Amino acid sequence: MNLQNPIGNFNEVVDHKKQLNKIEILDPKMTKMLYQKNGETIPYNDIRIFNMPTNESLNSTEKSVDPSQNIYEAKLFPKWGICSNHKDSRKILGKIVYDPRNKAASVQCPFCKYEHGDKYSAKFSSVRFVLACRAGHLSDVDWTNEIHSDNNCSHNKDDEDRVYLWNESGGGDNIIFRCYGVWKKDASGQSSGNDLFEKTTCNQETRYLTIKGRSIRDGIECSGKFVESHSGSERCNKPARLVLKSMMSLRSPAILSSLVVAQKKSSMFHKLCREPLLQTFRNAKFDVEGKPDWDGDDIAEQFVIQRNRNNIDVGDSLIRDIRNCTRGQLETTFAELSKERDLITSGEATLSESENLAGELASLENTVQQALESGHQGTTSTTISHPIRWPSKISKLHFEAMPFNDIKVTHVQTGYSREVDAQNQAEDEVEQLLRTRTGDMVSKFSKHEDKTNDNVWYLGNQNLGEGIFIHLQPTDPSGNPVDAFSMFDKTALDFKKWDDHNSKISEIVEPILKNKIGTQFDRDSKETMMVQSNPLFVWWHSFAHQIITELAIDSGFTTTSLSERVYCIKKDNGTYSAGILLYVSAPGSDGTLGGLTSLVDPNILPKIVDNAERHLLSCSNDPVCYEREFNPHRSRGAACHSCLMSPETTCSYQNKFLDRNLIRRTIEK
Incomplete structure (x- = not known):
């Protein structure tokens, strides 16, 4: 979307708001996390979040936007295509160009010209190979240079006028790329469908395996280009890798998530928690305090x-909401906003991912405990159902589960990395232990800087959903506390490998956290790695993946629509709390319709958990799967796509920190 030439009602003022302010997402928790992610270099009040504009949201009576209208401008990538829209069995590899007559992206194909009378073919597929490096650069393969190597072609032409043959046979690795010909302009010197095709005589060719071999041997230089940028390239000393464009790890996003499972702050707090509204409310409160009977x-x-x-x-809507508030509600809002303002002005309005997760877990556990103490099947808000408890028939573990409706979920992508490289051997042991990604994080394209007011906007989404919280019962039948590690045999080899790995990381990270070495962003990243490598986290993460597979069968949701939240929190007294929240969220005011939470039934959920534990005992890839031992470089043990590994949209941890052997030992004991 071009903000200089807005579409539909984007520039119209609605309720004193226009442009991105009309679609702003308000989430103080997420703002605090983004403030910390940026190393506190961006002022807190300048950090904003907006929702993606849609055709429906941009439509208005004055400026209509058709549901099928294209509102976003995109660039084609890769810029090379393969045409097979002809009887000849050979495929044509050519640069994607613009067909001026049909106004469509096309590949110039000599076979199509002979058969159809027009060289422009709009029926093509994008080439499936691209070049990427661990610094985040992404570009097309330089096909002309790769095919001709150090030899010159018999014709000196730009890539747009070149034609190559793509001969593929047998498996996907057996591909030969051959120089075939060039296009010459027509008599007027302009490019048209009547251009002449002339075969080249250089006879140059190369194989896919040859290019792949050069890539593995660091023989291909990186172009230093970012596909998101229209400017030139930058210097890059990282080697480029030949990869498939469809590879999920080619763009591994870094996503921050914020969940509100039990709203603690007042609704007015969220509407007034940003400057200058916050200070305006405080000043207004001070101005009316001299009046004994002041109100909204x-x-x-x-x-x-x-x-x-x-x-x-x-x-007017916000002013109307203030008028409708009672004096008591405004007093509560004033206290909340005063505390928030003190945090902002002191520079302490930060929230690490670990702190955010700890707050969520405390909210979940407190809600469960309150429901147990009240003995009711629900609350006045209809958000809470009484938790169910049961002993597993397979593992004998005592579980407790609670359904949660009206979960508010906010997601913001803060960057991405390209996981195209193997482990960097140049890193020392400490760097290897603390690095969960082989690619560097690219964050500069994840935010929009508004030059008119210094606001920094992040793209996000906020949905309502429902979820199931599962953890072990905190006490045994006698009322004694249950150790969160009670499921483990601490002498087992699988546990010891994870525990030793986590101990090495903890020895490095804990002094950094205690002495506040480095930036908060760096400390947050290291603390996250320390938590995720804990064997207790790995156990619950592996358990969550198997439960998601079972829930997809019984709830009607697909595995790609279900999301996970894994909690492993160390308390001040040294003990741990752990559990999982499996949830689904959807756009709209209604969120989802209860298909997930309805499974929290004494006659349903225990059977689902039993099935999950039973399926964890074996995998269709066994014995190959269970013979995979924990590898610290992969941050994963026994796990494959036939058992624990989930779709990328489901797993928040890149399918790492999984080990079926770790959880299998606790079930078999």
Whole structure:
């Protein structure tokens, strides 16, 4: 979308808001995490989040937007295509060009010209090979250079006018690329469907395996180009790798997630928690305190005055909400906003991923405990159902589960990496232990900087959903606390390997956290690695993947629509709390329809867990699968796509920190 030439109602003012402000997502927790992710270099109040504009949201009476109208401009990549829209069995490899007559992207194919009378073929497939490096660069293969190597072609032409043969036989590795010919302009010197085709005589060719071999031997230089940028290239000393464009690890996103499972702050807090509204509310409160019987109307009038003075942009809907608040509600909001402002001004409005997860787990556990103590099947908000408890028939572990409706989920992508390289041998042992990605993080294309007001906008989405929280019962039948590690035989080899690996990481990370060495962003990344390598985390993560597979059968949701949240939190007294939240979220005010939470039934969920534990005992790839031992470089043990590995959209941890052997030993004991 071109912000300089907006579509539909994007520039229209609605309730004193326009452009990105109309589709802003308000989530103080996510803002705090983004503030910390940026190393506190961007002012807290400048960090904003917006939702993706759609045809429906941009449509208005004055400026209509058709549901089928293209509202986003995209660039073709890769820029080379393969044409097979002809009777000749040979495929043509050519640069994708613009067909001026049919106004379509096309490949110039000599076989199509002979058969159909037009060299432009819109029926092509994009070439499946690209070049990428661990620094995040991505570019087309330089086919002309690869095919001709150090030899010159018999014709000096640009890539747009070159034609190569793509001869593929047998398996996908048996491909020969051969120089075939060039296009010459017509009599007027312009390119058209009547251009002349002339075969080359250089007879140059290369094989896919030859290019792949050069890639493995670091023989291909990186172009230094980012596909998102239209500017030139930058210097890069990393070797380029020949990879498939469809490879999931070619773009491995870094996503921050924020879940609100039990709203603690008032609704007005979320509407007023940003400057200048926050300070306006505080000033209004101070101004009316001299009036004994002040109420929401008095606060609202102060907002109207500031709006008329052009000091704030505030809509009628917010002023109406303030008027409808009771004095008690406004007092509560004032206390919440004062505390928030103190955090912002002191620079302490940060939230690490570990702190965020700890807060979520505490909220989940407290809600479960409150439901147990109340003895009710629900609350006035209909959000809570009474937790169910049962002993597993397979593992004999005592589980507890709780359904949660009205979960608010916010996702923001903060960057990506290209996982195209093997382990970097130049790194020392410490760097290898703490690195979960082989590619460097690229974050500069994940935010939009508004030059008019210094706001930095992140693209995100916020949905409502439902979920199931599962953990072990915190106490035994006698009321004694249950150790979170009680399922493990700590002398077992699989446990010891993970525990030793985690101990090495903890020895490095804990002093860094204690002495606050480095930036908060660096400390957060290291702390996350320490948590995720804990064998307790690996156990629950592996368990979550198998439960998701079982839930997909019984709930009607696909595995790609289900998401996971794994908790492994060390308390102040040295003990651990752990569990999983499996959830699904959908756009719209209604969220989902209860298909997942309805499974939290004493007659249903225990059977699902039993099936999951039973299936964890074996894999169709055994014995190959279970013979895979824990590998610290892969951060994974026995796991494959036939058992534990899930679709990339489901797993928040890149299918790492999984080990069926670790959990299998606890079930078999």
